[in-house]
Amino acid sequence: xxxxxxxxxxxxxxxxxxxxxxxxxxxxxxxxxxxxxxxxxxxxxxxxxxxxxxxxxxxxxxxxxxxxxxxxxxxxxxxxxxxxxxxxxxxxxxxxxxxxxxxxxxxxxxxxxxxxxxxxxxxxxxxxxxxxxxxxxxxxxxxxxxxxxxxxxxxxxxxxxxxxxxxxxxxxxxxxxxxxxxxxxxxxxxxxxxxxxxxxxxxxxxxxxxxxxxxxxxxxxxxxxxxxxxxxxxxxxxxxxxxxxxxxxxxxxxxxxxxxxxxxxxxxxxxxxxxxxxxxxxxxxxxxxxxxxxxxxxxxxxxxxxxxxxxxxxxxxxxxxxxxxxxxxxxxxxxxxxxxxxxxxxxxxxxxxxxxxxxxxxxxxxxxxxxxxxxxxxxxxxxxxxxxxxxxxxxxxxxxxxxxxxxxxxxxxxxxxxxxxxxxxxxxxxxxxxxxxxxxxxxxxx
Amino acid sequence: xxxxxxxxxxxxxxxxxxxxxxxxxxxxxxxxxxxxxxxxxxxxxxxxxxxxxxxxxxxxxxxxxxxxxxxxxxxxxxxxxxxxxxxxxxxxxxxxxxxxxxxxxxxxxxxxxxxxxxxxxxxxxxxxxxxxxxxxxxxxxxxxxxxxxxxxxxxxxxxxxxxxxxxxxxxxxxxxxxxxxxxxxxxxxxxxxxxxxxxxxxxxxxxxxxxxxxxxxxxxxxxxxxxxxxxxxxxxxxxxxxxxxxxxxxxxxxxxxxxxxxxxxxxxxxxxxxxxxxxxxxxxxxxxxxxxxxxxxxxxxxxxxxxxxxxxxxxxxxxxxxxxxxxxxxxxxxxxxxxxxxxxxxxxxxxxxxxxxxxxxxxxxxxxxxxxxxxxxxxxxxxxxxxxxxxxxxxxxxxxxxxxxxxxxxxxxxxxxxxxxxxxxxxxxxxxxxxxxxxxxxxxxx
Numbered sequence: 001x002x003x004x005x006x007x008x009x010x011x012x013x014x015x016x017x018x019x020x021x022x023x024x025x026x027x028x029x030x031x032x033x034x035x036x037x038x039x040x041x042x043x044x045x046x047x048x049x050x051x052x053x054x055x056x057x058x059x060x061x062x063x064x065x066x067x068x069x070x071x072x073x074x075x076x077x078x079x080x081x082x083x084x085x086x087x088x089x090x091x092x093x094x095x096x097x098x099x100x101x102x103x104x105x106x107x108x109x110x111x112x113x114x115x116x117x118x119x120x121x122x123x124x125x126x127x128x129x130x131x132x133x134x135x136x137x138x139x140x141x142x143x144x145x146x147x148x149x150x151x152x153x154x155x156x157x158x159x160x161x162x163x164x165x166x167x168x169x170x171x172x173x174x175x176x177x178x179x180x181x182x183x184x185x186x187x188x189x190x191x192x193x194x195x196x197x198x199x200x201x202x203x204x205x206x207x208x209x210x211x212x213x214x215x216x217x218x219x220x221x222x223x224x225x226x227x228x229x230x231x232x233x234x235x236x237x238x239x240x241x242x243x244x245x246x247x248x249x250x251x252x253x254x255x256x257x258x259x260x261x262x263x264x265x266x267x268x269x270x271x272x273x274x275x276x277x278x279x280x281x282x283x284x285x286x287x288x289x290x291x292x293x294x295x296x297x298x299x300x301x302x303x304x305x306x307x308x309x310x311x312x313x314x315x316x317x318x319x320x321x322x323x324x325x326x327x328x329x330x331x332x333x334x335x336x337x338x339x340x341x342x343x344x345x346x347x348x349x350x351x352x353x354x355x356x357x358x359x360x361x362x363x364x365x366x367x368x369x370x371x372x373x374x375x376x377x378x379x380x381x382x383x384x385x386x387x388x389x390x391x392x393x394x395x396x397x398x399x400x401x402x403x404x405x406x407x408x409x410x411x412x413x414x415x416x417x418x419x420x421x422x423x424x425x426x427x428x429x430x431x432x433x434x435x436x437x438x439x440x441x442x443x444x445x446x
Numbered sequence: 447x448x449x450x451x452x453x454x455x456x457x458x459x460x461x462x463x464x465x466x467x468x469x470x471x472x473x474x475x476x477x478x479x480x481x482x483x484x485x486x487x488x489x490x491x492x493x494x495x496x497x498x499x500x501x502x503x504x505x506x507x508x509x510x511x512x513x514x515x516x517x518x519x520x521x522x523x524x525x526x527x528x529x530x531x532x533x534x535x536x537x538x539x540x541x542x543x544x545x546x547x548x549x550x551x552x553x554x555x556x557x558x559x560x561x562x563x564x565x566x567x568x569x570x571x572x573x574x575x576x577x578x579x580x581x582x583x584x585x586x587x588x589x590x591x592x593x594x595x596x597x598x599x600x601x602x603x604x605x606x607x608x609x610x611x612x613x614x615x616x617x618x619x620x621x622x623x624x625x626x627x628x629x630x631x632x633x634x635x636x637x638x639x640x641x642x643x644x645x646x647x648x649x650x651x652x653x654x655x656x657x658x659x660x661x662x663x664x665x666x667x668x669x670x671x672x673x674x675x676x677x678x679x680x681x682x683x684x685x686x687x688x689x690x691x692x693x694x695x696x697x698x699x700x701x702x703x704x705x706x707x708x709x710x711x712x713x714x715x716x717x718x719x720x721x722x723x724x725x726x727x728x729x730x731x732x733x734x735x736x737x738x739x740x741x742x743x744x745x746x747x748x749x750x751x752x753x754x755x756x757x758x759x760x761x762x763x764x765x766x767x768x769x770x771x772x773x774x775x776x777x778x779x780x781x782x783x784x785x786x787x788x789x790x791x792x793x794x795x796x797x798x799x800x801x802x803x804x805x806x807x808x809x810x811x812x813x814x815x816x817x818x819x820x821x822x823x824x825x826x827x828x829x830x831x832x833x834x835x836x837x838x839x840x841x842x843x844x845x846x847x848x849x850x851x852x853x854x855x856x857x858x859x860x861x862x863x864x865x866x867x868x869x870x871x872x873x874x875x876x877x878x879x880x881x882x883x884x885x886x887x888x889x890x891x892x
Contacts, residue, residue: 295665
C-alpha cells in the first residue's frame with residue numbers, strides 16, 4: 001500500500017476541505033458536495049450501483065459489490081458530515097484547510113468521521129484494484145446527518161431493510177484505547193438531545209424597574225438544571241435509572257486491567273482542576289456504563305460586550321442525556337419532559353422538546369465478526385486487541401440491530417487526543433494506513 | 447409653548463435617530479455624534495461656555511448660565527447614551543426611526559433618557575428665548591455613559607467639584623407612578639454589575655466521550671446562581687443584608703395608599719404567570735427597598751441552530767446586584783466575589799469581576815428643592831404630587847451627594863409602560879410638553 005499513500009492522503013485532504021457542517025443550514029450546499037465526493041470515490045473504487053439516495057434530509061451514498069456468492073455480506077457505514085468548527089479562534093490552522101503537523105492531519109472531520117470513512121473506502125478500493133474482486137460481499141451506506149441525529153438513514157433502513165441485507169455492519173467511527181493498542185468497541189451510549197424552553201414575562205424587562213417581582217428565565221433554567229442533576233453529578237429524573245444494566249464482573253475486571261493513568265488522563269485530555277462525576281463509580285463506568293446529563297449552551301438575555309441590565313423574557317438551553325443499555329430514548333424523553341415540568345419554578349413556563357435521540361447498544365465480544373476484526377487488527381498492530389466501550393453515541397448501531405437484525409463491528413482508529421467536536425481535531429496518519437491494512441485483512445480472512 | 451411644540455418634537459426625533467449605544471464599541475462614532483448634538487442644542491439655547499469635556503470615555507456635555515447672583519444654582523443632569531435595541535425583531539417600528547403612534551413617540555431612548563434630557567434643555571431654552579434670562583443659575587452636565595456605569599462623569603465630578611458648584615441637582619430620568627400622577631422619586635437602588643467567569647477543561651470537549659468525568663462550566667454557573675439565590679428569591683450572600691435600612695412606617699403607609707392593582711400590573715407590565723420575589727415583602731418593598739440578584743445572560747457553549755454535543759471549556763454569566771440604602775457597592779462587590787468562590791463546585795474555577803457599580807440613594811421629601819418641584823408639577827398636572835422610590839439605579843446621584851454635597855431632585859416624566867431597556871420603548875408626548883412646562887415653573891418659582 002506504500003505506493004498509494006500519497007494518493008490516499010490527497011484524497012482525504014480534498015474530502016476534508018468541504019465544510020459539510022450538517023447542523024448549520026447555510027452549509028447545505030457543502031453537505032451535498034461532500035455526498036457527491038463520496039459517491040465519486042465509491043465509483044472510482046469500482047463499486048456497483050453507486051448512487052445518492054435522496055428523500056428528505058441529506059443524501060445517503062450507496063455502493064455495493066455482491067459478486068462473492070456464499071460469502072458473508074458486510075454493511076460498511078461511515079458519515080461525511082461534520083460538527084461546527086467554533087470556537088474558530090482556537091484553531092492553530094483553519095478547520096477546513098487540512099494541515100499535516102507531526103504525523104497528524106489537522107482538520108474538522110479528520111478523525112470524526114471523514115478520515116475513518118476514508119479507511120473503509122480505500123481498503124475496498126485497494127482490494128478491488130489489486131485483485132479485481134473482493135473476498136466478501138459489501139454494501140456501503142455513508143450518511144450525512146450523523147451529527148444531527150441521522151433521521152434520513154434511520155428512516156431508509158427501516159423502510160427498505162431488504163435492500164441492505166447483510167450479516168454484519170462495520171463501522172469505523174470510534175477510537176483506540178491508546179496509541180498502538182488495537183481496540184474494538186463493544187458498547188455505545190445512546191442519546192436524547194433536546195431544548196429546554198423557558199418563558200417568563202411578555203418581553204425583556206429592565207432589571208432595575210422590575211427586578212424583585214419579575215421571573216428570570218435564565219435563573220429558572222439554572223434552577224431546573226440543578227434540580228435535574230445535583231452537585232455530585234447524580235441525575236434526579238424519576239424512573240430514569242430503573243432499566244440500567246450494570247456491566248458484568250468480567251467486563252469491569254477487564255476495564256481495570258486497561259493501561260490507564262488517571263492523573264495523566266486528567267492532565268492530557270481534560271485539563272481541568274479535577275475529574276468530576278457520580279461518586280462510587282470508576283472513570284470507565286462513569287464514561288461508558290452510566291448515563292449523563294449535560295447542558296451545551298443557553299441562549300437568551302444579553303451576552304454582548306459590556307453591560308445590559310435586562311431580565312430576558314425567554315431563554316433556551318440545549319441539553320442532552322447520554323443513555324446506557326437498557327435505557328430507552330423514548331422513555332427517557334418522556335421522563336425528562338416530566339421532570340422539567342416538575343422542576344419548573346414559579347412565574348415561568350418550562351417546556352422540553354426532544355430534537356433527536358438514539359438507543360444505546362452492546363455487542364457480544366465472542367461474536368465471530370468481532371473476533372475476525374480483532375485478529376486482523378492484532379496482526380497489523382502486533383498487540384492483542386482490547387475490548388472497551390465508548391461514551392459517545394452512534395444511533396445507527398441500534399437501528400441496524402433492530403431493523404436489519406445485524407450486529408455492528410466497531411473497529412476504531414481514532415486516538416483519545418483527536419479532539420473530535422473540538423478545535424484542532426486531528427487524525428494520526430499512521431493509523432490511516434494501518435486502518436486500511438487492518439480492514440483489508442479483516443475482509444480477506446473472514 | 448404650543449407654538450414651539452413642532453420644533454421641540456422635530457429636535458427630539460433628530461436626537462433619537464442617532465444610535466448612541468454606549469455598550470457596543472462599534473457605535474463609538476454615533477455616541478460622539480449624540481454628544482455633539484446635545485452640545486449644539488445647548489449652544490442654540492444660548493447657554494454659555496458650551497463645550498464637550500473629553501478625557502477618557504464618552505464626552506460630557508457642559509453648558510452654563512450663571513447670571514442670577516444671589517439665586518440658587520441647579521445642576522441639570524441627563525444622558526445621551528442608550529441601551530442596545532435587541533431583540534430587534536420585536537420592534538414594531540425600527541428603534542432608531544422615531545415614530546409617533548397614539549400620542550406616543552417610539553424609539554430607543556425615547557423615555558430613557560433622550561426624551562427627558564430634552565425636557566431640561568427645552569425648558570431652559572424656552573425661558574431664555576422668552577425672557578433673555580433665567581430666574582436661577584444653571585449648569586448642564588449631560589453624560590454618555592449612563593448605561594455602562596458612568597465612569598467618566600464620576601471621575602470628572604470627583605476631580606473638579608469646584609467647577610460644578612450648585613445647590614441641588616435636577617434629574618429627569620425616572621417615571622411617574624401612573625399617568626396623570628405627578629411623582630417625585632425619593633430613592634434609587636444602587637448596583638453592582640459584573641461577570642461570573644467559570645473555566646473547566648482546557649478546551650471544548652465531546653459530551654459523549656468525556657461526559658461523566660469532565661466538569662461543565664454552564665452547569666457550574668447554574669449551581670452558583672442557585673447557591674446565591676434560592677427558589678423563593680432570597681439572596682444567600684453572607685453579610686449582604688446586614689446594612690439594609692428598612693423604609694419608615696410612614697413611607698410604607700404612603701406606599702400602601704398609592705393607586706395600585708397587582709393583577710393589572712402583572713397583566714399589563716409583566717405578562718408572566720405570576721409575580722415572584724422574596725416572601726414577606728410587598729411588591730413596592732421588593733421593587734424599591736429590597737436588593738436583587740439577576741442574571742442577564744450566559745455566553746458559552748453552543749447556541750446556534752440545531753444540536754452540538756459540546757461540553758464548553760468556559761462560560762461567562764452577566765449578573766447584577768441591585769442595592770438599597772445603606773448597602774455599599776464596594777462591600778457588595780467583595781461579598782459576591784467571596785460567595786462565588788464559596789459556591790464554586792468541584793472541577794471548575796469561578797471568578798467574579800465587577801464591571802461597574804453605583805451607590806443607592808435616598809432624599810428627604812421635605813427638602814425645599816423637592817418641595818418646589820412637587821408644587822410645580824402639581825400646578826401643571828392638577829393633582830397632588832406623590833413620593834415614590836425607583837428600583838433602578840442612577841449612580842450619579844450618589845456621586846453628586848458624596849462629591850458635591852448636594853441632593854438630587856428626581857422629577858420623572860416617563861410612564862410605567864414606557865418599555866425602557868426593552869423593545870418598543872416609547873415616550874408619552876403630552877408628558878414631554880407638560881414636563882417642559884413643569885421644569886419652567888420649578889425654575890421660575892424657586
